[in-house]
Amino acid sequence: MKLWNKGFEPDKEIERFTVGQDRELDLRLAKYDVEGSMAHIRMLESIGLLTKEELDILLPALQDIADEIERGEFRIEEGVEDVHSQVEFLLTSRLGDVGKKIHSGRSRNDQVLVDLKLFFRDELKKISAGVEQLFTRLIELSEKHKDKLMPGYTHLQVAMPSSFGLWFGAYAEALTDDMQMLIAAYNIANQNPLGSAAGYGSSFPLDREMTTELLHFERPHYNVVAAQMSRGKTERAVANAIATIASTLGHLAMDVCMWMCNNFSFVSFPDELTTGSSIMPHKKNPDVFEIMRGKCNRLQSIPNEIALLTGNLPLGYNRDLQLMKDILFPASTELIDCLNMATYMLGEIRVKDNILDDPRYDYIFTVEDVNRLVLEGMPFRDAYKKVGMEVQNGTYKPHRGVHHTHLGSIGNPANDHIAAKMHSLQQQLK
Numbered sequence: 001m002k003l004w005n006k007g008f009e010p011d012k013e014i015e016r017f018t019v020g021q022d023r024e025l026d027l028r029l030a031k032y033d034v035e036g037s038m039a040h041i042r043m044l045e046s047i048g049l050l051t052k053e054e055l056d057i058l059l060p061a062l063q064d065i066a067d068e069i070e071r072g073e074f075r076i077e078e079g080v081e082d083v084h085s086q087v088e089f090l091l092t093s094r095l096g097d098v099g100k101k102i103h104s105g106r107s108r109n110d111q112v113l114v115d116l117k118l119f120f121r122d123e124l125k126k127i128s129a130g131v132e133q134l135f136t137r138l139i140e141l142s143e144k145h146k147d148k149l150m151p152g153y154t155h156l157q158v159a160m161p162s163s164f165g166l167w168f169g170a171y172a173e174a175l176t177d178d179m180q181m182l183i184a185a186y187n188i189a190n191q192n193p194l195g196s197a198a199g200y201g202s203s204f205p206l207d208r209e210m211t212t213e214l215l216h217f218e219r220p221h222y223n224v225v226a227a228q229m230s231r232g233k234t235e236r237a238v239a240n241a242i243a244t245i246a247s248t249l250g251h252l253a254m255d256v257c258m259w260m261c262n263n264f265s266f267v268s269f270p271d272e273l274t275t276g277s278s279i280m281p282h283k284k285n286p287d288v289f290e291i292m293r294g295k296c297n298r299l300q301s302i303p304n305e306i307a308l309l310t311g312n313l314p315l316g317y318n319r320d321l322q323l324m325k326d327i328l329f330p331a332s333t334e335l336i337d338c339l340n341m342a343t344y345m346l347g348e349i350r351v352k353d354n355i356l357d358d359p360r361y362d363y364i365f366t367v368e369d370v371n372r373l374v375l376e377g378m379p380f381r382d383a384y385k386k387v388g389m390e391v392q393n394g395t396y397k398p399h400r401g402v403h404h405t406h407l408g409s410i411g412n413p414a415n416d417h418i419a420a421k422m423h424s425l426q427q428q429l430k
């Protein structure tokens, strides 16, 4: 049975093809669909399109559906296209004619838009909570291992002294930049499209300010055509936020894989967090971080997928838009899983001491030695030449002390500033 039934049943194959994954994916929209409907009918009552008595029948019936969703009992039945249809069918089958009244001044186009915006708002908050947990862990590790030195590389060649404090703290601060993208996506999602109907508004005097307030949106998406255009634009912003966090996490995962490599052995994990080989008895593999790296690399393709899917669509609603759910819903879940796994694993990370005592890292101290000579009064270029010649002749002997004190350096990683930055960003979503 279709909302748009006009006396004929559509071909089963056509139905299968067009409904696609909606019956499953829309379950994640169900609670927001009911929330949107509740706001919509309150508004309809306020402008005289429903009586107070009708509202008093409809609201508890919608609340019952909300409770069924909460208990996990809600299903989208065979033959029902999507969540919007299922909720309306439940209402009409339970209440009769009054159930048929809720769709005045609304289309499934603005209904799915409002569901998605409410869903993305919550989803972005969940991602942000995952980011915050990982951030906290990274800052803790940075503080704990502040004084443990490690090699810094450029061109993947040994370059200058770095520290575990800097390494962990760097990823914490990178996450603050990612949060800016996440907040931008949140702000774009946080605008009310309800009332745009099929994409061109309605001849009913809809009170869009009222539904904006009831659904706690920051403001309406004013222009009804812009509201409809926001399907696609919002998804792009959310996809970009997911992708940028994934790029930070994928990079971290790569570092861990490399530092776990036996040629480095800078970090290790308890045996039960590593994986084995079916043939080589000695292996303790970093599969977790490899899967994380792979997933995060793949997640970076979703802005592209959304761009290709929506790039040349004509103005107004087009059914292609439905397919964005197939991309974004699993992506968001996967990112949250990766964030939680990273936090879990890093809780057990072990860090090697005294790495730089190994003579293979002797040259890492050349810049320190040049700087020491400069502080003693030698011009920089002369000091550079002197140390450079010692390296060239094989007579270079490092002074192993490292004295970095400026803001953001080994001796002063500025974790308190970084934490304050993250705190103020997180506050914007609370």
Ligand code: ARG
Pocket (backbone or CB within 6 Å): 022, 082, 108, 109, 112, 317, 319, 321, 322
């Ligand atoms: N499943 C549809 C979607 O996600 C719901 C909106 C249907 N609207 C329509 N005009 N067919 O886009």
